[in-house]
Amino acid sequence: MSVRLEGSVIRLEGECRAEDAEPLLSLLQEEAGRVVDLTSAVRLHTAVIQVLLALRPPLAGPAGDPFLARWLAPLLAATPPG
Amino acid sequence: MSDLLEQFLIEGRELAQQATEDLLALEHDPADEARLAGAFRAVHTLKGSVAVFGFQPMERTLHAAEDLLDAIRAGHLAVGREVINPLLDCIGTSEAWIEAIAHTGRLPDDAPACGRRLEEALQVPLGVDAASSPTRPAAPDPAWLPDLAMAEAPAIAKAQAAGRRVTALRYVPVPDCFFLGDDPMALIRSVPELIALRLRQREPWPEGMIDPFTCNLVIELLSTAEEEAVRQVFRFVSDQVDTTTLTTPSPVLPVPPEEPARGDPVGTTGRSLRVDTVRIDALLDLVGELIVAKNGLGHLIAQMGEAEPRLARALGESQAEIGALAEAMHRTVLGVRMTPLARTFRRLPRLVREAASGLGKAAALDIRGEAVEADKAIVDGLFDPLLHLLRNALDHGIEAPAARTEAGKPVTGRITLEARSEGGGVAVEVTDDGRGIDPARIRRAAKERRLMPEAAIDALDDAAAIQLIFQPGFSTASAVTALSGRGVGMDAVRTAVEGLGGKVSLASRPGAGSTVRLLLPQGASVTTVLLVRMGTEVFGVPMEAIAETARIPAAGILPLRQGEAFVLRDRTVPLVRLPALLDRPAGPRGDIAQVLVIGAGAERIGVEVDGFAGRTDVLLRPLAGLLSGMPGLLGTALLGDGQVLMVLDLPELIG
Numbered sequence: 061m062s063v064r065l066e067g068s069v070i071r072l073e074g075e076c077r078a079e080d081a082e083p084l085l086s087l088l089q090e091e092a093g094r095v096v097d098l099t100s101a102v103r104l105h106t107a108v109i110q111v112l113l114a115l116r117p118p119l120a121g122p123a124g125d126p127f128l129a130r131w132l133a134p135l136l137a138a139t140p141p142g
Numbered sequence: 143m144s145d146l147l148e149q150f151l152i153e154g155r156e157l158a159q160q161a162t163e164d165l166l167a168l169e170h171d172p173a174d175e176a177r178l179a180g181a182f183r184a185v186h187t188l189k190g191s192v193a194v195f196g197f198q199p200m201e202r203t204l205h206a207a208e209d210l211l212d213a214i215r216a217g218h219l220a221v222g223r224e225v226i227n228p229l230l231d232c233i234g235t236s237e238a239w240i241e242a243i244a245h246t247g248r249l250p251d252d253a254p255a256c257g258r259r260l261e262e263a264l265q266v267p268l269g270v271d272a273a274s275s276p277t278r279p280a281a282p283d284p285a286w287l288p289d290l291a292m293a294e295a296p297a298i299a300k301a302q303a304a305g306r307r308v309t310a311l312r313y314v315p316v317p318d319c320f321f322l323g324d325d326p327m328a329l330i331r332s333v334p335e336l337i338a339l340r341l342r343q344r345e346p347w348p349e350g351m352i353d354p355f356t357c358n359l360v361i362e363l364l365s366t367a368e369e370e371a372v373r374q375v376f377r378f379v380s381d382q383v384d385t386t387t388l389t390t391p392s393p394v395l396p397v398p399p400e401e402p403a404r405g406d407p408v409g410t411t412g413r414s415l416r417v418d419t420v421r422i423d424a425l426l427d428l429v430g431e432l433i434v435a436k437n438g439l440g441h442l443i444a445q446m447g448e449a450e451p452r453l454a455r456a457l458g459e460s461q462a463e464i465g466a467l468a469e470a471m472h473r474t475v476l477g478v479r480m481t482p483l484a485r486t487f488r489r490l491p492r493l494v495r496e497a498a499s500g501l502g503k504a505a506a507l508d509i510r511g512e513a514v515e516a517d518k519a520i521v522d523g524l525f526d527p528l529l530h531l532l533r534n535a536l537d538h539g540i541e542a543p544a545a546r547t548e549a550g551k552p553v554t555g556r557i558t559l560e561a562r563s564e565g566g567g568v569a570v571e572v573t574d575d576g577r578g579i580d581p582a583r584i585r586r587a588a589k590e591r592r593l594m595p596e597a598a599i600d601a602l603d604d605a606a607a608i609q610l611i612f613q614p615g616f617s618t619a620s621a622v623t624a625l626s627g628r629g630v631g632m633d634a635v636r637t638a639v640e641g642l643g644g645k646v647s648l649a650s651r652p653g654a655g656s657t658v659r660l661l662l663p664q665g666a667s668v669t670t671v672l673l674v675r676m677g678t679e680v681f682g683v684p685m686e687a688i689a690e691t692a693r694i695p696a697a698g699i700l701p702l703r704q705g706e707a708f709v710l711r712d713r714t715v716p717l718v719r720l721p722a723l724l725d726r727p728a729g730p731r732g733d734i735a736q737v738l739v740i741g742a743g744a745e746r747i748g749v750e751v752d753g754f755a756g757r758t759d760v761l762l763r764p765l766a767g768l769l770s771g772m773p774g775l776l777g778t779a780l781l782g783d784g785q786v787l788m789v790l791d792l793p794e795l796i797g
Binding site for chain 1: 315320323324327331338341342343347352354355357359661
């Protein structure tokens with residue numbers, strides 16, 4: 061299980077694959093304000109990143125994966141243009 | 143050869159084919175934007191993969207072709223022969239270069255010069271245009287670059303201050319890429335020396351309607367690695383990426399042409415697996431081994447039968463089941479080799495168009511039945527003979543426009559290439575509506591070339607006389623043309639078709655046209671052989687080689703000079719004995735001689751064997767190792783009982 065809900069925190073754990081995008085999307089849409097915790101995520105599939113980019117939920121970190129922390133987390137945290 | 147290069151060769155051929163088809167369709171219907179986009183994409187992708195391997199003349203030529211297509215897309219140029227011709231030349235040469243790379247690993251020596259000529263020809267239409275529009279830079283910077291360069295100016299400035307060149311890349315994954323198993327971000331992770339990354343939605347999602355299975359992203363990045371090295375990461379999605387090397391520190395760049403269209407359905411390949419035929423053949427060999435192993439089990443079961451009858455029976459049932467499965471597997475693997483004829487047919491229209499314009503004739507090629515399937519070896523082997531037949535039809539069949547008008551025919555000649563499944567085989571016919579073949583002319587030419595005694599030529603009826611054009615050394619072209627008069631005649635077609643296990647025949651009506659008909663087996667790998675006995679040994683002879691079998695009373699065999707002969711339907715046929723052909727001592731002859739007759743007409747010859755042992759389908763394996771190069775032997779085959787059968791080439795043995 062790579063997407064897990066704990067209280068109001070959604071934890072992404074280990075390797076998140078394309079099929080994890082849908083449960084993540086449902087959890088985020090179910091209740092506004094849920095935080096996504098990237099601490100133990102290793103690799104996020106593009107489909108998962110796309111959901112985060114579209115909804116821009118608050119993120120809890122720091123991300124455990126260096127690529128995620130260096131390149132993706134800043135992009136996902138930034139305010140959407142426009 | 144590296145896997146990567148192999149992949150390039152496969153894809154390169156497909157892309158060149160795709161570009162050719164799109165260009166031909168575009169010439170037909172200049173308003174077809176999907177075809178224009180398809181041609182552009184194919185050329186663009188091909189150029190991208192060529193760049194990865196550094197085949198520079200080819201890359202430059204394709205780049206020029208891409209520029210020309212781009213100008214058409216932008217509406218600066220209209221589609222016409224003057225643009226289609228250099229584009230087709232470029233693609234045709236690229237195809238030849240791909241084959242050269244396949245054989246030698248590099249481009250031919252004349253590639254730089256040849257590429258420059260093509261490049262110039264591709265620039266002619268653009269040059270005319272350049273007079274009326276602002277000059278275009280050789281390689282315009284893409285439209286997306288200024289934005290990216292502006293946003294990432296600090297990273298670029300830092301890299302350039304450190305003396306590094308910066309590569310920019312834009313990657314727009316196709317919307318269904320997740321289904322195709324792509325993970326674009328995994329590719330981004332592999333980009334060397336990443337210095338900036340931008341990620342945004344390609345289109346805004348409709349309110350509350352996010353589809354997690356559709357990729358809706360545009361990814362842009364900068365790297366200090368070389369452009370080639372960055373492209374290398376994206377080699378399997380090279381049609382979805384656009385790259386450039388930043389040249390000036392200034393992010394202010396000229397307004398470039400529109401970005402390529404993406405994701406349109408023309409030419410998208412099916413979701414299939416590419417497998418090298420060598421692997422399929424290896425699989426086929428394994429199935430053969432499996433059958434042998436199963437047969438070995440049979441012997442053990444027989445030995446065990448007396449001691450343990452019940453166990454032996456149960457094992458026998460198992461063995462039969464394994465046998466049935468092995469056979470099913472054998473059929474399935476052979477089926478995998480089946481390929482639609484389209485693979486060969488599709489390469490022909492461009493070549494026919496070229497040939498027609500070279501001869502100053504107008505001809506339309508109509509292709510039917512390209513979905514008919516045959517073994518890959520046959521489909522590939524048909525290319526040369528078909529090309530020859532089509533060129534022949536254009537050169538000798540279709541009349542010059544003036545002559546056609548005089549004969550009351552439409553100016554445009556019609557050539558039909560049609561394939562049909564026919565009785566377990568494949569029939570391929572090339573029909574033209576040209577002048578047809580005059581039997582009297584054929585007879586005259588045959589006599590001049592002394593192909594047969596004059597009396598024999600006169601004895602042939604018209605239908606038989608025109609088949610003489612398949613004889614070696616026959617050519618009736620009164621003027622040798624550049625096209626089909628290069629010393630290879632229809633006998634080359636016959637030899638090629640017979641090599642595939644097929645037959646060729648010709649029908650013609652003077653004034654109305656001709657039809658050449660090829661009848662081919664569907665599966666090349668399976669050969670039906672007649673098993674013949676010689677003493678205690680059994681040999682195979684391909685059924686295709688045998689005209690008939692006959693039982694001749696020993697009393698009917700007559701001495702003829704040094705040899706023997708017999709009379710078959712009032713014609714004397716020479717007789718040889720199989721042991722003599724194989725340099726073995728012959729046994730005594732019984733009351734009745736078993737004879738198989740090979741060849742046709744005056745070439746008929748009888749081969750006496752000790753007996754026939756039925757016929758069987760075998761998988762003919764070419765000779766390898768010690769046996770290779772052994773004359774008179776076609777190959778070996780495994781029989782159902784695991785024995786190795788030698789398959790004889792009787793025509794060669796007789797010599």
